Amino acid sequence: MPRVVVFDEFGGPDVMHVVEEPVVEPAAGEVRVRIEAFAVNPLDQMMRSGASPAPVPLPHARLGVEGTGVVDALGPEVTGLEIGDPVILTAIPDASIRGSYAEYTTVPASRVVARPAGLAITEAAAIWVAYSTAYGALVEKARMRPGDHVLITAASGGVGRAATQIANQIGAVPIAITRHAAKKDDLLAAGAAAVIATDQVDVVEAVRHHTGGTGADIVLDVVMGPGQQELLEAARPGGTLVAAGFLDPRPTPFPRGAPLTIFSYRSFEHTLDDVVVKRMAAFLNAGVRLGALRPAIDRVFALDDVVEAHRHLEKGLHAGKKIVVTV
Incomplete structure (x- = not known):
């Protein structure tokens, strides 16, 4: 079964562990994305440690507010997307329930945009939030x-x-x-x-x-x-x-x-606004195409090493560059 990172209590990186869960079918208006890589963000650290400004229900909480992958399944009423399309996740407001630290997640179809051509998978995983x-x-x-x-x-x-x-x-x-x-x-x-x-x-x-x-x-x-x-x-x-x-x-x-x-x-003021997200995506695509926009990557970890990725973040060893985990 697909793997997902969860935590049952607040604390340091060691509270995270990888479990297997059955794949979830997308509901109406949703897509299922097979995650290829996700970035580690300070908000993830705050959620895991119990310092998040928003409540995080325990146990079995998930993490991850950005990532990239390919569309794996379409829910009813979804148009404009095809299975196999490479996409970037633009917002996961309920990250504690369907965060991107996983092999699969489901999100509203309006919360993905086409992955800009020319970006490596690790770069695409780390570009949207910042x-x-x-x-x-x-x-x-x-x-x-x-x-x-x-x-x-x-x-x-x-x-x-x-x-x-x-x-x-x-x-x-x-x-x-x-x-x-x-x-x-x-x-x-x-x-x-x-x-x-x-x-x-x-x-x-x-x-x-x-x-x-x-x-x-x-x-x-x-x-x-x-x-x-x-x-x-x-x-x-x-x-x-x-x-x-x-x-x-x-x-x-x-x-x-x-x-x-x-x-x-x-x-989230803008990433939940479909009109602004279209402008953001167009700007991002133009910048990548022109070579003006490119995220700086520090280290790439495997999913099984997600605890070490969080330790790396907490020690400040990334020097402001993004930490990415491949799935």
């Missing part, structure tokens, strides 16, 4: 335009790297923020127009320098916490800040300073 988040925050929310100076926090992470590539594809100017100067060369090679290492320079002064004194047009904040005040000061009056993450668990002070447009963004 790139849809960065696209949604920068393009849909902030209305990023060519020439905009875009300040990107946690730039060495998955969303940060995606945001850098998307800004370049649009013709904007990505300015990367990192805590460590040692990451500067890697971020420049990844496409950043400039890198600000907070262990060396003052953020506000550095942004003014790189923007000709005007400040950033758009700030993508995936960190939050007390450091957000510096980002607000680094933005130009009338600019936009999009808060799209929560890497710093400390409270974020109430925004003060120059007048800005401030958005709070979560990826």
